[in-house]
Amino acid sequence: MSQNMWDCFRLEAPTTQESSVLLPNSYFQRSKQTLQQKILLTLKKKSIIQKIMASLILLFSSLIYALTFYPIFFQLNAMVTKFESTVLLPDASPDKQSPANDYQGFWPGLETGNADFVFQNVIFNWNPDLKPGEWSLFPSWCCKLVKVHPGDTINSTFALDDSTGISNDEWDVTRGQQGKAAGQGPFSGSLLFDPTTATVFDAVPYTMAILTIELQEEATWDFGSATWTDITIEAVTTDTSCPTSFSSLKWPASQGIASTSGGKTSCYYAKIVLEGPI
Numbered sequence: 001m002s003q004n005m006w007d008c009f010r011l012e013a014p015t016t017q018e019s020s021v022l023l024p025n026s027y028f029q030r031s032k033q034t035l036q037q038k039i040l041l042t043l044k045k046k047s048i049i050q051k052i053m054a055s056l057i058l059l060f061s062s063l064i065y066a067l068t069f070y071p072i073f074f075q076l077n078a079m080v081t082k083f084e085s086t087v088l089l090p091d092a093s094p095d096k097q098s099p100a101n102d103y104q105g106f107w108p109g110l111e112t113g114n115a116d117f118v119f120q121n122v123i124f125n126w127n128p129d130l131k132p133g134e135w136s137l138f139p140s141w142c143c144k145l146v147k148v149h150p151g152d153t154i155n156s157t158f159a160l161d162d163s164t165g166i167s168n169d170e171w172d173v174t175r176g177q178q179g180k181a182a183g184q185g186p187f188s189g190s191l192l193f194d195p196t197t198a199t200v201f202d203a204v205p206y207t208m209a210i211l212t213i214e215l216q217e218e219a220t221w222d223f224g225s226a227t228w229t230d231i232t233i234e235a236v237t238t239d240t241s242c243p244t245s246f247s248s249l250k251w252p253a254s255q256g257i258a259s260t261s262g263g264k265t266s267c268y269y270a271k272i273v274l275e276g277p278i
Contacts, residue, residue, distance in 0.1 A: 070221065070249040070277060071212035074267065078237035079205040081264065083110055084157040085231045089176075090224040091150045092125060092133045102219035106226045106274065108156050110206035119193065119206060121156040121171050123148060124214070133178070139171050142191055147184065151176025160206075167193045167206075209233045213249070213274055221277055231269040242267035250275040 074083075085108045093104050105124025111117065119140060127136040127145050137146040137154060148154065155172040173187040211228055213221055233242070240258035242265070254270040 066217050068215040068219075069212050069247070070274065071210050071247055072249075072251055072272065072274070073245045074209040074233045075207075075243050075245060076209075076233065076235040076237055076239070076265070076267070077113075077207060077243075078235040078239070079160070080110055080158075080207060080209055080233060080235045081160040081162065082158065082232065082234035082266075083108065083209040084155070084159075085211065085228045086153055086155040087123070088227045088229070089123065089135055089148055089150050089152045089154070090226055092135055093219075093223040102215075102217040104216075104219045104221070104223060105214045107210075107212060107214065108158075108228070109210050109212075110158050111208045111210055112205070113207045118210070119158060119167065119169065120210075121154070121169065122214075123154065137171065137173065139189060140169050140191060140193075143189060146173065146187055147182075148173060149176060149178040149182060149184070152179045158206075165195055167195075169193065207235075211272060211274060225276065226274040228272045228274075229270065231272055232266055234264055234266045236263060237265050238263065240265055248278050250278060 087106070087108070103124050103126045105122055105126075107120045107122040107124075109118045109120030111119075121140060122138045123135050124138065125135055127134075127147070129145075130136060130147065133150065135148045135150075137148050153174045153176070155170075155174075157168075157170045159168045159170075160166075161168070168190060169192075170190040171188065175184050175186060211226075211231070213226065215221060238260050240260055242256050242258050244256075251272060251274050253272040257268045259266050259268075
């Protein structure tokens with residue numbers, strides 16, 4: 001593997017500043033395991049036989065890790081050009097990483113129509129440096145882990161440039177009381193994703209937006225509600241029904257508001273709460 005393939009993993013977005021990078025020949029499969037990431041990063045340069053073997057390993061590795069999701073899907077069935085949301089971080093789990101590798105998290109993201117690839121900003125409780133009561137922000141599984149705290153808010157914006165086909169992922173952390181008490185300042189960053197250099201060429205378009213809770217192995221949802229505000233989904237469609245679907249969770253939400261302009265429809269929700277499993 002050439003060294004430049006891992007450039008995005010070494011990026012750090014300095015406090016109160018933004019960084020930007022064009023992801024090189026990489027995209028990440030939803031199970032988010034290092035083995036799978038490496039396979040996807042190298043598939044492009046492999047022979048047909050090597051691609052088949054790597055794909056089988058990728059499939060096998062996805063079966064090793066037990067993942068449970070509690071998602072809300074915004075299924076506009078059209079290319080999503082913008083997805084913006086702000087999440088208020090809940091209290092962290094009282095049973096952090098017990099037993100080992102049972103991580104908990106939540107994230108907003110975009111998925112392809114067949115749900116095999118995802119563009120996401122993950123907040124979860126994996127980080128060797130975490131103290132009890134802290135979370136980590138891991139934008140699109142690219143950049144350095146950032147400590148975040150209950151009461152912080154994270155604004156995520158995924159936007160597509162129609163003229164170039166390049167997607168921009170921006171994140172902006174505003175510190176709450178606990179974060180300020182820990183001496184943390186505001187934090188923001190961004191990255192670019194160019195599908196023409198992606199390992200998997202059918203990784204676009206994104207046609208679904210998602211808000212979800214994710215639990216690994218035997219982890220449980222014991223950290224309270226995840227509250228999102230100012231949720232906007234924009235897609236290339238004139239359908240104003242803004243269809244949603246969900247799986248096994250309670251999610252009180254404000255009334256959705258739809259508007260259409262220039263061949264695009266925007267669906268807006270003032271507030272959505274992922275409250276807990278049914």
